[in-house]
Amino acid sequence: MLAGVCNDPRGPSFNIWRIDELTSEFSEVTIMPCDLLNWLFDSDEDDKFCSLKCVGFGGFVFVFNEEHRRNYTACVCEIRSDSGECRWRRVPELPEPVNRFHKVIGFCSTISLNRMVDGEIV
Numbered sequence: 001m002l003a004g005v006c007n008d009p010r011g012p013s014f015n016i017w018r019i020d021e022l023t024s025e026f027s028e029v030t031i032m033p034c035d036l037l038n039w040l041f042d043s044d045e046d047d048k049f050c051s052l053k054c055v056g057f058g059g060f061v062f063v064f065n066e067e068h069r070r071n072y073t074a075c076v077c078e079i080r081s082d083s084g085e086c087r088w089r090r091v092p093e094l095p096e097p098v099n100r101f102h103k104v105i106g107f108c109s110t111i112s113l114n115r116m117v118d119g120e121i122v
Contacts, residue, residue, distance in 0.1 A: 001056055002026060003063070005049045012049070013037065016061060016077065016086075029079060030086035032063065036075045039090070040065045062091070 002017045014032040019025075040063070041048045051067040059081055064074035074091040 001029070001061070003054050003056070003061060005052065014052075014063060016079075030077060030088070032075070032077070033088055036088055036090065040073050040075070064091075
């Protein structure tokens with residue numbers, strides 16, 4: 001998968017593409033709805049997309065704004081492998097009082113969190 005912001009005469013969009021491992025050709029999977037992309041930002045500054053980050057694992061791609069003034073807004077795209085259907089939605093905001101962390105860190109792992117917590121992985 002490849003994700004990125006595209007400039008279009010109608011305005012910017014956040015796109016996700018599938019890359020064919022053999023041919024290196026790509027095909028569009030989905031485009032984030034405009035209302036979600038606009039929700040991630042509170043200004044029209046030229047460099048506003050610099051704080052946009054994404055991380056994916058399995059059938060999910062999380063997209064978030066790591067700018068602390070925006071309370072780390074995030075959304076997720078669920079890509080269903082059986083039907084190819086994509087579903088975008090907001091990730092709920094952190095509960096009040098917000099635990100102000102210094103930096104958002106995105107990661108993916110094939111290791112279950114339960115296995116790490118149970119002490120199976122050292």
